[in-house]
Amino acid sequence: MLGKTIAEIKIGDFAEFTKTISEADISLFAGITGDLNPAHINEEYAKNTFFKTRIAHGILQAGFISAAIGMQLPGPGTIYIRQELNFLAPVRIGDTITARVEVSELNTEKNRAIMKTTCSNQNKEIVLDGQALVSPPKAQKK
Numbered sequence: 001m002l003g004k005t006i007a008e009i010k011i012g013d014f015a016e017f018t019k020t021i022s023e024a025d026i027s028l029f030a031g032i033t034g035d036l037n038p039a040h041i042n043e044e045y046a047k048n049t050f051f052k053t054r055i056a057h058g059i060l061q062a063g064f065i066s067a068a069i070g071m072q073l074p075g076p077g078t079i080y081i082r083q084e085l086n087f088l089a090p091v092r093i094g095d096t097i098t099a100r101v102e103v104s105e106l107n108t109e110k111n112r113a114i115m116k117t118t119c120s121n122q123n124k125e126i127v128l129d130g131q132a133l134v135s136p137p138k139a140q141k142k
Contacts, residue, residue, distance in 0.1 A: 015072035017071070019097055058085070061099065064097060085130040115133075
């Protein structure tokens with residue numbers, strides 16, 4: 001199963017991936033990446049921070065963007081080339097995050113798509129924005 005080729009994609013096409021952040025998500029991400037920053041894993045420490053509670057790793061939300069790109073638009077077979085990220089607001093345990101990717105530019109000669117990327121919480125507040133450069137899958141030869 002391959003995703004959409006550059007010829008099948010139009011400017012304005014979009015996809016979304018939604019997930020509610022759990023304590024297990026934060027713990028597993030910390031364990032996998034080795035990012036054991038106490039702002040993420042230690043509630044007693046986090047109570048004394050600007051956010052007053054633990055927050056999810058920002059890069060965890062970026063992973064949701066990767067899921068939308070790699071599984072939906074353009075989809076399987078897409079090669080991720082670059083991602084710019086701006087972290088705008090904290091994400092806490094229990095927040096429901098929706099990653100949205102939207103095609104903003106196409107370069108058919110180079111087989112590249114630029115995508116606007118955002119993550120929003122359940123209150124429609126944008127917690128992360130940026131843009132991605134991807135190479136959609138090429139059509140399979142028969």
